[in-house]
Amino acid sequence: QKEVEQDPGPLSVPEGAIVSLNCTYSNSAFQYFMWYRQYSRKGPELLMYTYSSGNKEDGRFTAQVDKSSKYISLFIRDSQPSDSATYLCATNTNAGKSTFGDGTTLTVKP
């Protein structure tokens, strides 16, 4: 079983749609949860970082963590063509080793 499983996609939505990206994890030692955006042939860019269950909002982005079910989500409201990228969920232990999901490729069509 993979430590972090991410909904594979690809995902294609019209501009303005609400996007839901999801991951599950198996290791209870994971305490920190991140969402990165990665454009083709570029490094991951941190979007959201959280360490507690609940919601964290930043502009059009909302990260949701449910530690009891080991489930993490990223919601994008009013999606834009510029949001088209691969989205990576990742988790950290206290030792700093980040474990990434496989990524979900999102295309937002104008």
Add this chain to the structure above:
Amino acid sequence: EPEVTQTPSHQVTQMGQEVILRCVPISNHLYFYWYRQILGQKVEFLVSFYNNEISEKSEIFDDQFSVERPDGSNFTLKIRSTKLEDSAMYFCASSEKGVSETQYFGPGTRLLVL
């Protein structure tokens, strides 16, 4: 805005050769990391580094790999004898206060082993 930089952006080498990938972390950051991403696959942790020591390493980080902070600004990844399967994008990252802190990634070095 401060950013992590990496050089070179691309490196082509022959199998068996040694390569050194260089990174300049964000200046006030104390924790440094290397990751790799084989084309079409997920980002994989290689090693974390703090206070001139390896904090944690993955099973990928075997004896052919080493890391060093040769001076106050650079952080390097050396691959001693490259193999075809080392071809990947290598990302450096840094964080400020601790391993649980947000890690900022560099743009990567694309390594191709022929």
